[in-house]
Amino acid sequence: MTGGMYGGVIGFEAVTVTYEDAADPVLRDFSLAVEEGELCLVAGRTGVGKSTVLGAINGLVPHFTGGRLAGRVTVAGLDTRTAPPRELAHVVGVVGQDPLAGFVTDTVEDELAYTMEQLAVPPAAMRKRVEETLDLLGIAELRRRPLRTLSGGQQQRVAIGAALTAHPAVLVLDEPTSALDPTAAEDVLAAITRLVHDLGTTVVIAEHRLERVVQYADRLVLLTGSGTAVSGPPAEVLVDSPVAPPVVELGRLAGWSPLPLSVRDARRRAAPLRSTLADAVPPVPAPAPSDPTRGPVLAARDVVVRYGTVLAVREVDLDLPAGEVVALMGRNGSGKSSLLWALQGTGTRHSGSVSVGGVDPAQVPPHRARAHVGLVPQTPSDLLYLDTVGAECAQADIESEAAPGHCRALLDQLVPGIPDDHHPRDLSEGQRLALVLAIQLAAAPAVVLLDEPTRGLDYPGKARLRQLVRALAAEGRAVVLATHDVEFAAAAADRVVVMAEGEVIADGRTADVLVASPAFAPQVAKVLAPQPWLTVDQVAQALTGVRA
């Protein structure tokens, strides 16, 4: 196999990609060589072209997406100019962001065999490879299950398996763990590292949550936003990267060099830091002044949600005081979303009571319910149906019986500078989330519920969201965040409620719940345990105190 002139199994040679209707190229004069057997992590802020880099590897860019690609992309000696994606199927395996959307068949075994069928692999060899792949990814017991009945982590592993059975030299994964809870993400990452170490597969991953992946990466390609990239060993590239996991930020703060990439690296270096911090107390955001005579804004008692024979929420009690941010955590399917929808009044509630200032939101018409409790669902775009941002805002004012321009003003407070004439679909994830939040806030609800708000947000986006959430709480609203993102929960929440099998299994101050939990402890807590630090910001504040 001969590579390009750069010698790697994947070679980008002075690649410039310009999409139709775009003024500037996404990638400009971009060169990259990925060696065989490397795990290459592609990172950068939202919209800098991570997906474009990934798509170009198997020729989806530009064969499928359109646009113009100048320069040359080679994979295992094949040039994507002459080979469309289908002719590269034996060389590059691709796993998309939403595994369910990419499934062609409907059972696990058939899905694993699909690519091989297209490649006309003989039946005997196919059978063997399917069995091997089932074992490799630990999904043998799922072999006959319909794909739709699998959990998110299982679906992701099946999608990886389906790409692997063709024995590709390169595996490309777009955000493989972004929708997964921490435990499921661990399973998927364990499978990926096994491929790299045992099979020598070259893996290219794009991922927002660097804290999950960066420790396994041999090379980090950091897209800078101007169409170019910095590429090299992760510890070097991360020195001045705008996106960095907490453990790296802690390393920067403590002045460690080379930077630690994993909790283990950092922990072995952190003894001096721990002794410096021994007497300091982690600063916590001051809770908003609450009036104890008023009681909680929302009080839920014995809430039960049931779908057929499945009990999604089992007799949950929850009080939400004004000015408090609550993070609702738990694995996929533990009942977080069902509880949020039941609290809002739109979702089913089999029994129990919810009271917001004496009103049960399920008993009043929808337009009144949203004036008490506002919910931003997991797919915020479900709420958007008009052509422009301006029209959506105007419609929200009518729906909320607010003065014209009210929603637009809220949006400008949240994220300034989104033009009125933009189509909601063209916004970034963060902007779209802000638009839907503004629409829901136009009704001035006392309780704001956000379901998985950090999906698709990069680190600066999450920092912005954290400020937003704190601001909402400071206005005296009660805020609930259902999230898998432990780092975000650690930084944003006053209180954490953990659910499992529809029940609340832990409820307490963020530090008390998160620090001791193996799955939900943020990186800083793991590095500085047993001291109860949660975020880099806390450490930074304490250090300035100690030094002063």
Next chain:
Amino acid sequence: MSRLPRALHPGAWWLWALGLATAASRTTNPLLLALIIAVAGLVVASRRGDAPWAFAFKFYLWAGLIVALSRVLFRVLFGGGDTGHVILWLPEIPLPGSFAGIHLLGPVSAEYLLAGLYDGLRLAAMLICVGAANALADPKRMLKAVPGALYEVGTAVVVALSVAPQLVESVLRVRRARRLRGGRQRGLRTLRGIAMPVLVDALDRSLALAAAMDSRGYGRGTGATRPVRLATGTLLVAGLLGICVGVYGLLDGTSPGWLGLPMLLLGLLVAGFGLPLAGRRVRRSVYRPDPWRLTETLVAASGLLPAAALVLTARVDPGNLYPSLDPLGWPGLPLGATLAVLVALLPAWLAPPPVSVLGPARAVAA
């Protein structure tokens, strides 16, 4: 002959079921029809798996019941059975002149009702036979068994089948989200509020699916010239049409004879030319193809035998297959036809037990 649990070739189950349906189409004898339904039900009960589609059989039973009852109900509604033993006197509602010839209600005779019931029972039996095939053979495995030339059609069907539930899910999700905005639940504007996100969602999904299929090698190396494509396409479509018409002719005892078996054979012949021709340009393999073994042949034969027996009897001695309504009498149970139908019960023991979809290679307790 191996008795280990495995999935029988779906074609065998379909041949068995169509044979049984053909047998049902050749008689109105309620005893024979009840026997056919019982045979189909017994085989389903003993040899279906635990996959979701296997539980559709009861819906076919209900559909059969509704068909039989509605045949009777229509006979009562549109009256006209005043000859013979009248058992029900209903006031006839006169209709204006332009509807002359159509009765509403009126006297109902036992003969007339029974004729409706027998006819409805026959339809129900045929429907239940098809239901049995659906419960016993995975409809998607059937698509897998189609020749390579029809692969694209098969893929389109599979994709369409998986899109439908996704679309329903999407509509429900957006409708629920719409309430979060306090939007109204009726009217044209609401429709737009639901249709827009659903369509956008569907479009995104189809694009993601198309990209995934492209990345995974769908449509690799199919370079056929236009005339060849045209010729194979014509042969295939004509052949399939012939097969469909032939099967219809075979099932409908009243259609002219040439519409049945001859048409079926002609269709098979034309498709037989087209399939290898079209299949030549397809380079693809099939994962775990269902083998056709002796058991498959026996199962298919056990369904085709009653069909042949009843078709022949209907020619030679139709008396017992179409019980007399004038004079009214108890239908007899013709020995030959009964034995022939009972042969179709053999797959309950002949066929291997099915494999569980829930666990790894576990047999469903048979």
